[in-house]
Amino acid sequence: MTGPALSLRGVEKSFDGFAALKDASFAVDAGEVHALLGENGAGKSTLMNVACGLYAPDAGEVLVGGAPVRLSGPRQAAELGIGMVHQHFKLVRPFSIVDNVVLQGRGAGRRARYGASVEAAAEAIRAQGAALGFSIDPHARVDTLSVAEQQRVEIVRALVAGARILILDEPTAVLAVSDAERLLETLRELAARGTAIVLITHKLADVRRFADRVTVMRGGRTVATVDPAKTETAELTRLTVGDAPLSTVGRTSRVGRRRFEAIDLTCLRRDGAPAVDGASFHVRAGEIYGLAGVSxxxxxxxxxxxxxxxxxxxxxxxxxxxxxxxxxxxxxxxxAYGAAFIPADRYSYALAGGLSVADNYAIGRVRRGDYGPVGWTRRGTIRSDAAAAVEAFDVQGVRSLDQKAALLSGGNAQKLVIAREFGGEPTIVVAQSPSRGLDVRASAAVHGRLAEARDRGAAVLLVSEDLDEVTALADRIGVMSGGKLVAEFEAPFDRQAIGRAMVDHSAPAHDAATAP
Structure with a gap:
């Protein structure tokens, strides 16, 4: 390690009078992986947004290579070798991967750098992807890619732009175990070649295995910087969330009739190939059915x-x-059948970031006419219901019901979605990666709500690439591979058998006895 590649000292930042950062400090050395931990809303992403030029600090300083800098924006940060892969991607969805690289703010991505040939840019993408162990078609449209594939594109784009300081916000949140392992090993290799890596994550196992140091933030302040190899997991958890106990989720035996089922379900991709290929399964009242598989x-x-x-x-x-x-x-x-939805991409499908917290909570009920006819809605009732939901579901960071939902942290945005979706006590819940990017406390809260819905008799489908999440919550698990449902398992689960089914495309359907 050759000393701080990036330092932030005494940084303060407020939004509408709310102090998001209070005398926060952080430093990452060239050649190290430095993890950043903290609850959702602790200020981690805000601090790194200052580092990459998205936010100007109200006080404090940013130093690159020991020299103070005043960043005018992300373009200047990129010119200094700072790249950030955000939790919520910054890709232009109707454009190709190579067009997104070409559109980057600094010269690294423009056509001028590659001359008249966009294929030169495409080749740079292929080469960088191969170095990371990713297979990438530079001419594929972003809106045809899965969430996991878009994550990989963001990482490749930052590196193609020449980042020497690479900040990653929850980079493994959407990756399967094997892909996450490969990515983190690659980050270690990049650090060994001198890249400074900042890893914002909530996965303590990743911190302990891959980080050289870890800094913990709470309430916008820096709490501690420690060596994860010398710090117990319990202590890291205490530093992150304090001393309050976390809720646990048990299983139920009160299973009812089939609430819904998929019968030979097939969905085709744009090229006509099946994305879902004849999948059949059912979910019963009073159970959580987990759907696992490699991305x-x-x-x-x-x-x-x-x-x-x-x-x-x-x-x-x-x-x-x-x-x-x-x-x-x-x-x-x-x-109308009592379904509630928690999509993986909450900002694209579950929230309107430009609308207020109150409007995001009430929008579905407004459409149903619960608050009166459109144009004559009972705004007072909407606000009181939204305020009660914000309190009941512990949605933090809501300074006003009129504030835009986009200003909430990821975990609190997810809580707002769950408050709305579970407000009517649904009979069917479809939850896709519900704890993606959430800290340990927020994850426990989400898992608790899913269990509560199940215990009330709802049929819950949990779709997640996090095998730990699926095995912790599900009563039964189905495994998808190659678009097919290739195996089913009942609790207690054999984790290794599930893992084998996830990677073995020839696994026979329904390894375990199918539940009635």
């Missing part, structure tokens, strides 16, 4: 179909209460 094996497309966001090309979704087959249903039609 890109059809889980996302299946979840989108169940949410009414993707066309069903063959097969059907059968709702027990309705007694009829529902194909290609709209989200509003599915909600």
């Amino acid at each position: 890109g094996n059809g889980q996302s497309e299946l979840a989108e179909a169940l949410m009414g966001l993707r066309r069903v090309d063959r097969g059907a979704i059968q709702f027990e209460d309705a007694g009829q087959s529902v194909e290609a249903a709209s989200p509003s039609r599915l909600r």
Whole structure:
């Protein structure tokens, strides 16, 4: 290690009178992986947004290579070799990967750098992807990629731009275990070659295995910087969330009839190939059915179909209460069957960032007419209901019900979604990566709400690439591979058997006895 590549000292930052950062400090050396821990809303992303030029600090200083700098914006930060991969991606979805690289603010991504040939830029993307162990088609459109693939593109884009200080906000949150392991090993290799790596993460196991140092933030302040190899996990958890106990989730034996099922469900990609290939399974009242699999094996497309966001090309979704087959249903039609949805991409599908917290909470009920006719809505009732939900679901960072939802941290935005979706006590819940990017306390709160819905008799489908999350919550688990449902398991689970099914495309369907 050759000394601080990036330092932030005494940084303060407020938004509308709310102090997001209070005398916060952080430093990462060239050649190290430095993790940044803290609850959602602790100030981690805000501090790193100052480091990459997105926010100007109200006080304090930023130093690059020991020299103080005043960053005018992300372009200047990129010129100084600072790149950040944000938790919520900054890609232009209708454009190709190579066009997104070309559009980057500094000269690193412009056509001028590559001359007349965009293929030169494409080759740089291929080479960098290969170095990271990713296979990337530079001419693929971003909106055809899975969330995990978009994450990889963001990392490649930063490195192609010449980042020597690489900040990653929850980089493994959307990756399967094997992909996450490969990525973190790659980050270690980049650090060994002199790159300074800042790893914002909530996965303590990753911190202990891959980080040289870890800095903990709480309430906008720097709490401590320690060596994770010499610090117990319990102490890291205490530093992160304080001394309050975390809730635990048990399993239930009160299982009822089938609430809904997928029957030979098939969804095609744009090229006509099946993304979901004849998947059949059911979810019963009073159980959590976990759907596991390596990224890109059809889980996302299946979840989108169940949410009414993707066309069903063959097969059907059968709702027990309705007694009829529902194909290609709209989200509003599915909600009529008592369905609640927690999408993986909360800002694209679950929240309108430009609308207020109150409006985001009430929007579905406004459409149903619960607050009176459109144009004559009872605003006072909306505000009182929203305030009660914010308190009941511990949505922190809400300084006013009129503030934009986009100003909430990731964990608190997720809590707002859950407050809205669970407000009507749904009979069906489809949750895709519900704890993606959340800290340990927020994750425990989300898991607790899913368990509460199950215990009230709801049928809960949990779609997640985090095998720990699935095995901790589910009563039964189905594994998807190559677009097919290849195996089913019942608790108690054999983690190794599930892992083998996730990577073995020839695994026979329904390894375990199918539940009635």
